[in-house]
Amino acid sequence: MVKTQVTLSGLTLDNPIIPASGTFGYGYEFAELYDINMLGSFSFKGTTREPRYGNATPRIAETAGGMLNAVGLQNPGIDKVISEELPKLATCFHKPVIANISGFSAEEYAHCCALIDKQPQVGLIEVNISCPNVHDGGMSFGTTPESAAAITKLVKSVTTKPVYMKLSPNVADIAAIAKACEEAGADGISLINTLMGMRIDLRRRRPLLANTTGGLSGSAIFPVALRMVYQVYQAVSIPIIGMGGVSTAEDVIEMMLAGATAVQVGAANLVDPFVCKKIIEELPIVMNRLGISDLNEIIGGAHS
Amino acid sequence: MTQGIYTILSNRCIAPNVYEMVLQGDTSALRAPGQFVNIKLEGFFLRRPISVCDYDASTITIIYKVVGKGTAYMAALNTGAELDVLVGLGNGFDTAKSGAQPLLIGGGAGVPPMYHLAKQLLAQGKQPIAILGFNTAEEIFYQQEFEALGIRTIVCTADGSVGVRGFVTDAVAQLSDYTFYYACGPEPMLKALYNACASDGELSFEERMGCGFGACMGCTCKTKYGNKRICKDGPVLAKEEIIW
Numbered sequence: 001m002v003k004t005q006v007t008l009s010g011l012t013l014d015n016p017i018i019p020a021s022g023t024f025g026y027g028y029e030f031a032e033l034y035d036i037n038m039l040g041s042f043s044f045k046g047t048t049r050e051p052r053y054g055n056a057t058p059r060i061a062e063t064a065g066g067m068l069n070a071v072g073l074q075n076p077g078i079d080k081v082i083s084e085e086l087p088k089l090a091t092c093f094h095k096p097v098i099a100n101i102s103g104f105s106a107e108e109y110a111h112c113c114a115l116i117d118k119q120p121q122v123g124l125i126e127v128n129i130s131c132p133n134v135h136d137g138g139m140s141f142g143t144t145p146e147s148a149a150a151i152t153k154l155v156k157s158v159t160t161k162p163v164y165m166k167l168s169p170n171v172a173d174i175a176a177i178a179k180a181c182e183e184a185g186a187d188g189i190s191l192i193n194t195l196m197g198m199r200i201d202l203r204r205r206r207p208l209l210a211n212t213t214g215g216l217s218g219s220a221i222f223p224v225a226l227r228m229v230y231q232v233y234q235a236v237s238i239p240i241i242g243m244g245g246v247s248t249a250e251d252v253i254e255m256m257l258a259g260a261t262a263v264q265v266g267a268a269n270l271v272d273p274f275v276c277k278k279i280i281e282e283l284p285i286v287m288n289r290l291g292i293s294d295l296n297e298i299i300g301g302a303h304s
Numbered sequence: 305m306t307q308g309i310y311t312i313l314s315n316r317c318i319a320p321n322v323y324e325m326v327l328q329g330d331t332s333a334l335r336a337p338g339q340f341v342n343i344k345l346e347g348f349f350l351r352r353p354i355s356v357c358d359y360d361a362s363t364i365t366i367i368y369k370v371v372g373k374g375t376a377y378m379a380a381l382n383t384g385a386e387l388d389v390l391v392g393l394g395n396g397f398d399t400a401k402s403g404a405q406p407l408l409i410g411g412g413a414g415v416p417p418m419y420h421l422a423k424q425l426l427a428q429g430k431q432p433i434a435i436l437g438f439n440t441a442e443e444i445f446y447q448q449e450f451e452a453l454g455i456r457t458i459v460c461t462a463d464g465s466v467g468v469r470g471f472v473t474d475a476v477a478q479l480s481d482y483t484f485y486y487a488c489g490p491e492p493m494l495k496a497l498y499n500a501c502a503s504d505g506e507l508s509f510e511e512r513m514g515c516g517f518g519a520c521m522g523c524t525c526k527t528k529y530g531n532k533r534i535c536k537d538g539p540v541l542a543k544e545e546i547i548w
Contacts, residue, residue, distance in 0.1 A: 062348065
């Protein structure tokens with residue numbers, strides 16, 4: 001019997017598998033397919049203060065080994081998430097959920113985090129300072145150590161639950177930003193968000209996405225994500241949730257060896273809606289094959 | 305929605321760049337005409353959403369046009385090959401709204417979903433009229449299949465080489481005693497029908513999709529009843545909710 005339990009800042013998960021924000025909605029589509037209570041947890045759709053329609057379509061483009069999205073934080077707004085989505089979620093998911101919060105100003109992050117912090121269903125707050133698809137918000141707070149630290153400090157001052165800062169890979173030195181978040185009081189780090197990219201429609205000779213650029217995800221970004229988790233693990237001592245192109249149990253083990261305590265699965269959910277279930281079922285088999293009895297023993301195991 | 309492995313029973317060219325593929329496997333997730341399937345292809349990250357043309361207890365027929373590398377890959381697949389397919393996606397058409405004599409209007413790659421819709425309406429004792437629009441005579445497919453159902457089938461060609469000269473709206477203009485309309489085709493066609501048809505209707509839309517089952521918000525559109533996901537809340541929208 002292998003041990004797959006991991007702990008994020010006092011929150012114990014049955015296994016480290018967490019569907020990533022924006023690829024799992026608020027869970028219901030997947031609850032129709034399998035019992036989502038088998039998940040470690042899941043990170044719900046990025047939520048802002050106001051309802052948002054998001055960007056114009058096309059919002060999706062395929063790439064080699066991955067995809068671009070420019071959804072632009074479509075969500076019903078924090079008030080409706082609390083009054084409608086969370087009660088609906090409570091009927092199909094009975095574990096603590098990860099609340100993914102985004103914003104366009106420091107006050108907006110503080111407002112939303114303070115409200116979501118009071119929700120008993122929420123086990124952990126993931127603060128998205130890394131969305132590449134909105135203007136004057138999201139990623140602009142995550143691109144310098146100073147602004148990342150300022151948001152961290154503010155959110156920490158209005159919350160009691162663990163706060164994980166979700167970082168962008170579209171920066172020169174992600175380890176420096178992670179370090180700044182840790183020093184500002186972050187309980188953990190989530191990384192990576194998508195890599196900014198684009199495609200051009202050959203017939204129209206124009207960008208394929210209505211937003212021109214979008215965020216690259218899928219297997220293609222796995223080595224980049226792994227490298228960044230590895231670097232951030234060397235820079236901080238708080239837990240890391242690793243993500244980016246994870247689609248198999250082997251990928252999960254690699255992420256944990258690089259330094260992740262838990263692992264999110266993103267774009268793979270969109271291609272195979274059962275992928276998280278399959279990874280969870282596969283994980284003990286892969287652990288046995290690799291001689292791993294307790295996942296906690298391999299966190300950061302690739303570092304000498 | 306179900307996920308399963310389906311075996312290709314046939315895959316044949318029925319018009320230039322247009323193929324009909326018959327898949328064998330579980331069809332229990334299909335609930336209405338106008339739904340679609342989402343097909344995983346080796347070497348491509350995203351699945352390919354294709355509307356269902358027809359189905360029975362153990363087979364699904366799809367018709368697709370080769371427009372890129374994914375559909376070109378599909379066209380090269382042989383009988384006996386297996387595909388990972390998500391089945392029973394989208395809402396589909398509501399046959400309860402049809403009245404006694406509905407119009408089924410398909411344009412080009414929008415023709416296929418009208419076929420199973422016609423069969424269901426016939427089974428319910430309705431008298432559907434099919435209007436099939438193509439650019440040229442050589443692009444026409446499934447005319448005989450519709451005619452074999454015993455329903456009135458009007459073909460339109462934009463160049464006038466066969467049937468009614470012009471667009472499907474030119475054929476609709478010659479009819480007056482229809483009770484409802486169902487439409488699938490390019491957006492300019494849908495918009496023209498929206499303005500031209502006197503009755504209520506249901507229109508099936510296309511959008512680039514991520515997942516196809518409502519998770520990613522990649523294909524959202526605005527309607528009078530709020531934001532809708534083309535893949536999950538559509539692809540069929542009621543005439544009265546559409547915002548152009």
